[in-house]
Amino acid sequence: MPHLLLLEDDADIRLGLEQHLKREGFALSSFENGRDALKCISQSAAGQAPRLDVALLDLTLPDMDGLDVLRAIRADARYRTLPVVLVTARHEEIDRVLGLELGADDYIAKPFSPRELVARVKAVLRRFERPLPASPMKVGEIEIDPSAMTLTVRGSMVPTTATEFRLLDYFARHKGRVFSRDHLLDSVWRDTAYVTPRSVDVYVRRIREKIEPDPENPRYLKTVRGAGYRFEGPK
Numbered sequence: 001m002p003h004l005l006l007l008e009d010d011a012d013i014r015l016g017l018e019q020h021l022k023r024e025g026f027a028l029s030s031f032e033n034g035r036d037a038l039k040c041i042s043q044s045a046a047g048q049a050p051r052l053d054v055a056l057l058d059l060t061l062p063d064m065d066g067l068d069v070l071r072a073i074r075a076d077a078r079y080r081t082l083p084v085v086l087v088t089a090r091h092e093e094i095d096r097v098l099g100l101e102l103g104a105d106d107y108i109a110k111p112f113s114p115r116e117l118v119a120r121v122k123a124v125l126r127r128f129e130r131p132l133p134a135s136p137m138k139v140g141e142i143e144i145d146p147s148a149m150t151l152t153v154r155g156s157m158v159p160t161t162a163t164e165f166r167l168l169d170y171f172a173r174h175k176g177r178v179f180s181r182d183h184l185l186d187s188v189w190r191d192t193a194y195v196t197p198r199s200v201d202v203y204v205r206r207i208r209e210k211i212e213p214d215p216e217n218p219r220y221l222k223t224v225r226g227a228g229y230r231f232e233g234p235k
Contacts (some may be wrong), residue, residue, distance in 0.1 A: 002053040002125060006030040007037045007069065008087065009061050017056075020114035024122075034064040038072055038188075045078035052082060054125055059088040059099070067102055074103040074161065080164040081149060087117070099203040103161045103220045127189060128162055139172055140234040142211055142220065151210070158210045163188075167200075168207050171221060171231035180228040204229055 004026045008014040013030070020031055031037040037057075043049040045054050055073065059066035066086065073079050083181065086099045086107040099107050105124050108117055136145040143152040149165055151158045160168070167188050171179075179187075181197035189199075208215040 001025055001027050003027040003029070003050050004121065005037060005040060005052050005055040005057075007032075007034065007056065007061070007066065010058075017114060017117065020118060021121075024118050026121075032062075034061050034066065034069045037069055041073060041076070041079060045076055052079070053084065054083045054085070054121060056087060056121060059118075063085055063137065067099065070099065070102050072102060074159075080159050081165070083128055083162065085121055085124055087112075092207045097136050097202055100199055101206060103160070103164075105163050111155070127166075133169070133173065137172060139175065139231075140220065142172070144169055144172055153211050160207075160210065164203060164207055164210070167203050168211070171207075171229070175231050175233060178224045178227050178230045183228070200229075 002025075004021060006014065006021070006028055008015060008017060008030075009032050014030060014032065018028055021028060023149045029044075029050070029052070031040065040049060041052065041055075044052050057066045057069055061069075066088075070084060070086070070215050073082055073084060080103075083105045084103065086104045087110065088096070088099070088107060089110040096107050096109075103125070105121055108120050134147055136143065136147070138144075143156045144150075144165075145152075146169055149160075149162070151160050151165065151168065167184065170184070170188050181200040184200050185197065204221060205215070208218050208221055211220055219234050220231060222232055224230050
C-alpha cells in the first residue's frame, strides 16, 4: 500500500481526494497547510512516522507557497528522490516549468477529475518501480552508480532527483546515440499521456547544470539541432 502525503488547503477538495485515494488503495497523511506537511516529512525522514512513497502538493496555500514545500523536500537528502506531483490552479507555462525546474516529477492543473489525478500519481509511481541497471559506469569526470542512485562529478557527490538520475543514466548507457524528445518520453517517462516534450528540455537543462563545467557550452550532453539530444564522452 503506497503511502501518500496530500497537501491541499481546500477542505472540500481535500476530503474528496482522501476518499478517492483511499478507495484506490493509498495510505494517507493529509494536511491543509505547508507547516504541518513539512513537520510530517521531517518526522517520516527521521523514522518517527511512516515512510512516504509519493507527495501530492497544492501550490496555493494559506501559509506558504507549495513551491517552498517542494524546495524543502528537495533540500533534504533523505527525500531528494521522493516522487512529487504538483496540483495547481495556475495555468501559465512559466509556473509549470518552475515546478519542474525545482524538482517536481509531474503536475496537474485544476479543475481535474479525481480519476485523472489518481492516474497521474500511479503513473509517477510506476516510473520509479522499474529497476535500473546494476552496474556503475564512468564517463570522463562523471560517475553513475545505479545501485546507490548516486552521481559523482569531478570527485564530488551531486544530488539529483529520481527523474534526473534516470534520464542521465539512460543517456550515459546509450552514449553517442541521438534521441528525440518523444523517444526519451517513451523510454524514461513511459506514461507519455501526462508529460510533454517541454519536460525533457527542463530536465536536460537541470542535468547540464549538475554535470557540465559550462552548462552553456556542454561537453557531455549535446543538443542536435532539429533532432534532439546526444550524450558524448569528453574529447
